[in-house]
Amino acid sequence: MPGEVGSGLPEVKLYNTLTRVKEPFAPIDPARVRMYVCGPTVYDLAHIGNARPVVVFDLLYRVLRHFYGADHVKYVRNITDVDDKINARAAREFPDLPLNEAIARVTFATEAQFHDDLEALGVLHPDVEPRATEHIGEMRTLIERLVAAGHAYVAEDHVLFSVPSMPDYGALSRRPLDEMIAGARVDVAPYKRDAMDFVLWKPSSPGEPGWPSPAGIGPLGRPGWHIECSAMSWAHLGETFDIHGGGIDLIFPHHENEIAQSRCAFHAGVMANVWMHNGFLQVEGEKMSKSLGNFVTIRDLLADWPGDVLRLNMLRTHYRQPIDWTVKGLEESARTLEQWFDAAAPDAYPRPAPAVLEALADDLNTPKAIAEMHALKDHAGKKALGGTLAFLGFAPGPLRAWRDARAPALTIDAAAIEARIAERIEARRNRDWAASDRIRNELLELGVALKDNKDGTTTWEPAR
Template identity: 60%
Template sequence: MPLRLYNTLTRQKEEFQPLDKERVRMYVCGPTVYDFAHIGNARPVIVFDVLFRLLRHLYGESHVTYVRNITDVDDKINARALRDFPDLPLNDAIRNVTEKTASQFFADVKALGCLDPTVQPRATDNIPGMIEMIRALIARGHAYQAGSEVLFSVPSMPDYGALSQRRLEDQQAGARVAVDAHKRDAADFVLWKLSSPEEPGWDSPWGRGRPGWHIECSAMSSRYLGEVFDIHGGGLDLIFPHHENEIAQSRCAFGTSVMARTWMHNGFLQVEGQKMSKSLGNFVTINDVLQEWPGEFARYSMLLTHYRQPIDWTRSKLIEARSSLQKFQKWYVPLEIGFSADYDQSAVDVEVLESLQDDLSTPEAFSALHRLATDLANPALQSRPDHNKRLSEFSRSLDLLGLAPRKQLVDIDATRVDAFISARLEARKAKNWAESDRIRDELAAMGIAIKDNKDGTTSWEVKR
C-alpha cells in the first residue's frame, strides 16, 4: 500500500512521491521561545514525529531529513525580556528568555517520546540567509523599501492565496503587520524592519534591523532542504498568513512553481470542551501535563484523534491512554532483547502500517493494536508457531508510534496504597461493601491489583 497524505494545497489525499527517495525532506514550523509551550503546541510536534518515524521506516533512517526551527527573534520575546529582566541589557535579557524556554521545550518534547529532528536551526543563526533572500526579492521586483521597513509586494504574485484559497482582494494583513500609509497595498507584509537603539538588530543594506516572521522559515527551509522540498507541516492556524507568505517569498525569490509539494496541517485543540485561554483558567503547558502524567499518556491521548480533526484535550482521554498503555506494556519486547525466530524484527503489524499509510490514521492504528494485544493474551493462540513473530510486530508497531515504554507506566506511592488497603479493610469489617468496592476500584484505576488472603490480610501488586 502506498503512503497517501492529505495535501492542503490541493484539498485531497494524494500518493506521496518524494522528489528523491534517497533524500526525503520535511520542514515543520517550531516554537517561538518566549514562554513555555502549551499543550496545543505539542500536537504538531507529536503528529509530525509520527510522520518522521513512518518516513524513516519506509525510506530508511539515513534518507529522511526533518527540519524544525526555533524562532528566537520576535517582538514577543523582546517584551518578555523587558518584563522579566528589566535590570539587564536587552541582549542579555533576551538570551535568558530564549535559552530557558528553548531548553524547557526540548525537555518537554523528549518526554513526549519525540525524536530529535535532523536539524533544529535557530532564526538568529540564519540572518545572512534572510538578508540574501530579501535582496533577491527586491531585485526581482517583488519587494520594496518604504518607511522603516522592507515589504513584500503581494500584488506582484498573481496566484497569491492558493494555499488558503483566499482571493487577493480579500486578503488582510497578518497580526504582526500594521496597515500603514507607506504600504503600496494593504496586504503587503514585512520582510525587514528597522530597530531602535534599544532593540536587537543586525546590519543590513536597509539599515540595522531584524527580520519579519515569515522570512525566517523561508530562509531556513531553503538552506537545509533546498528551493523545493517534499513536505511542509504545521498547525491549521498557520495556513494564513504564515504559510501563505512563506510560499510567496520562496517562490518569488527562487522563481519556482512550488515551495513544498505537500502541505500538511493539524487541527485545533480545545481543553475540556472550551477554547484554551488564561482568562478561563484552562491554559495548560506541556510541562503542567508532565508533572502529573507520564509523557506516553499525553502522546497516546493526543493521537486518539486523527491529526486533521479538532481535538478536545480531556482528563478522560488521559485515563483511557493509561488503561491502553498498561495493557500494551505487557506485550512489549525491546528490540535489543529480540527473538531467536528467523524473521525480520524490523517489521510492524500490517494493519498498523496500512493505517498510518492512510494519511496517518492513528485511531485505526490503535484499533489494530488492541485487536493484536487481545490475540496475544488469548491462551489458545499463544501456542501458534507465529506467536513470537506477532509479538515482535506488536512491539515494533509501538516503536513506530513512539509509544515504546521507557519505564513502568504507573508511579506507585506504596504508603498511599497501604493507606487505601487499610481503609478498605476497615470498611469490610464494618460490612460497608459499597465503600470497600469504591476503594478497590480506585486502586484498580491506579494500576494496582489486590488479593485478599486466607489469613485476613490483603496483598497488592502493579498490574502488568
C-alpha cells in the same frame, strides 16, 4: 527500494492542503526525503497545543524513515528566536538588563524548557534544528533577491513584500485577494503600497536586536515574521522540498507568505510539494486561553502524567481533526497503554505490524492504527504489538514508574499481607466465608486487592 510495487509495503498517502485532497506521496528524491516543520517561537513555556504538531510530525518522520530508510529522510524543525513577543517578554522579565542580554536569557531558557518537554514526550530529534538568528544572512539574501526581482520594495527603512506582484498569491489558503482586502480589520501602515503587503524587514530602535539591513537601508534592522522559515528551509532543504508542516492556524498568513517569499525569490512553481496542517486543540470543551484560566502547558501535564500517555492521547484523534483535551481522555489513554504493555512481548524489535503500518501510511490514520493494536493484543500478535509500541516510541518504563508512584503508599508490608492471605486461605478451607470476606475487605481498605487464581493460589496487587 522501499515503496516500489512488489516491495510489500503499502503506499504512503498524505492529505495536501494545497490541493485539499489525499494524494500518493512521491518524494522528489527518494534517497533524500525532505520535511520542514514550523517550530516554536521561544518566548514562553510550550502549551499542549504546541505539542500537537511536534508529536504528529514526529510520527510522520518515523513512518517516512521506515519507508525510505533512516538515512534518507531529513527533518528540519526550527527555533524562532527573534520576534517582538520575545523582546516584550525579555523587557518585562529582566527590566534591569540590557535588552539583548535579557533576550538571550529568555530564548535560552525557553528553548531548554522546550527540549526537556519533548524529551519527556519521547519524540525523536529532528536532523537539524536551526535557530533564526543563525540565518540572518540567508534572510538578507532572500530579501535582496526579492527587491531585485521587483517582488519587494523599500519604504521608510522597511522592506515589504509586494503581494500584487505575485499573481497566484493566496493559493494555499484559497483566499482571493479582493476578499481579503474587503475583510481586513487592521489599520494599514501608511508606507505600504498595498494593504496586503507584508513586512520582510523592519528597522530596530537602539537597544532592540538589530542586524545590518539589506537593500541599502542604513539603520540596523530585524526580520519580519515569515522570512525566517523561508531562509531556514532554503538553507537546509533547498529551494524546493517535499513536505512542509505546521498548525492549521499557520496556513494564513504565515505559510502563504513563506510560499510567496520562497517562490518569488527562486522563480519556482512550488516551495514544498505537500503542505500538511494539524487541527486545533481545545481543553475540556473550551478554547484554551490565558483569560479562561485553562492554559495548559506541557510541563503542567508532565507533572501528572507520563509523556507516553500524552503522546497516545494526542494520537487517539486523527491529526487533522479538532481534539478536545480532557482528563477523562488522559485516563483512558493511560489505561490503554497499560493494557498494551501488559500484553506485549517485551523483547521485540522496533518495527510496526503490517496492519498498523498500513493505517499510518494512509495519511497517518492513528485511530485505525490503534484499533489494529488492540487486535494484536487480543490474538497471537503480542510480539508484533511490542515491536509496534517501540516503533511508535512508547517505552514501558516511565508508565510503570508512574503507576507505582501513583499507587497509595501501603501501610502494610508484604510479609504481613502474605500472612493475612494465608489466614484467609485457611478460613476458606474451613468454608468460613465471613472470615474470608472480612480479611479481603480489610486488606482492600489498606490498598491491597486480592485475586483468587484458578490454580487455587491467591495473589495481590495495589488497588487502583
